[in-house]
Amino acid sequence: MAQPMTRDEFQQALLAKGQYYHIHHPFHQAMYAGKCTKAQIRAWVANRFYYQTSIPVKDAAIMANCRDPEIRREWVQRILDHDGHKSLDCKWGGIEAWLRLAESVGLDRQEVLDEKWVLPGVRFAVDAYVNFARRATWQEAACSSLTELFAPEIHQSRLDSWPNHYAWIDPEGLTYFRQRLSQARRDVEHGLSITLDHFQTAEQQAQALNILQFKLDILWSLLDAISMAYEFERPPYVGITDKPVWHHALDR
Numbered sequence: 001m002a003q004p005m006t007r008d009e010f011q012q013a014l015l016a017k018g019q020y021y022h023i024h025h026p027f028h029q030a031m032y033a034g035k036c037t038k039a040q041i042r043a044w045v046a047n048r049f050y051y052q053t054s055i056p057v058k059d060a061a062i063m064a065n066c067r068d069p070e071i072r073r074e075w076v077q078r079i080l081d082h083d084g085h086k087s088l089d090c091k092w093g094g095i096e097a098w099l100r101l102a103e104s105v106g107l108d109r110q111e112v113l114d115e116k117w118v119l120p121g122v123r124f125a126v127d128a129y130v131n132f133a134r135r136a137t138w139q140e141a142a143c144s145s146l147t148e149l150f151a152p153e154i155h156q157s158r159l160d161s162w163p164n165h166y167a168w169i170d171p172e173g174l175t176y177f178r179q180r181l182s183q184a185r186r187d188v189e190h191g192l193s194i195t196l197d198h199f200q201t202a203e204q205q206a207q208a209l210n211i212l213q214f215k216l217d218i219l220w221s222l223l224d225a226i227s228m229a230y231e232f233e234r235p236p237y238v239g240i241t242d243k244p245v246w247h248h249a250l251d252r
């Protein structure tokens with residue numbers, strides 16, 4: 001039987017997955033270098049809205065699978081961060097902050113809420129994440145949130161690069177990224193301790209790394225779909241129609 005990694009080695013192996021984080025995706029690289037067009041920034045914001053609004057649904061699915069009140073008490077904070085709550089010390093809940101970001105890049109709030117610009121590939125990728133959380137154990141689903149280990153850096157790179165490169169965006173719109181810096185750090189401490197405690201054998205540790213890779217694949221695929229449509233000009237049904245005829249949410 002294979003020897004398990006020590007706790008520290010296991011943590012290092014999880015951290016090493018950062019090399020596949022979507023901060024390295026060519027679309028993000030172009031964004032931080034100031035090379036994105038207005039249309040590309042808008043497309044990214046409108047598409048990512050689907051990720052933002054799915055996160056609390058995913059977190060509710062994790063809680064629904066968890067019978068431990070201590071874990072739920074901690075985990076529920078993630079839902080409140082996104083949905084907003086009067087006791088929160090931050091300015092807006094994450095969803096509202098993202099809508100402000102959308103408005104500050106020139107998107108129509110209602111069109112974003114209607115998910116008008118959400119590409120099928122983005123929807124499929126995000127739905128895979130939510131569906132995984134529904135059917136996996138809560139510890140496996142907690143592990144899948146560990147891409148947040150790498151998220152503070154990505155939020156910081158937007159705060160650093162956007163005001164220089166995209167002066168047309170109202171800086172108030174960047175509130176979301178500022179708020180997430182501390183929230184992501186807190187979330188990841190909890191998710192990491194659950195993962196290090198739960199995945200103990202060599203097989204379980206390999207499974208945890210595979211789950212983290214699954215989540216990295218989701219984030220990468222999401223940007224691939226955006227790149228196809230808005231960088232390579234191959235949106236769905238190219239050559240047939242230039243209208244966004246693709247399906248909308250089937251579940252409401």
Ligand SMILES: O=C(O)c1cc(C(=O)O)c2c(n1)C(=O)C(=O)c1cc(C(=O)O)[nH]c1-2
Pocket residue numbers: 055094144145146147148150151154155180219
């Ligand atoms: O902007 C980003 O690139 C990015 C990435 C991720 C991530 O790594 O999953 C999250 C977020 N943002 C984010 O804002 C967020 O609230 C969040 C929650 C989660 C999660 O898996 O539970 N990931 C992320």
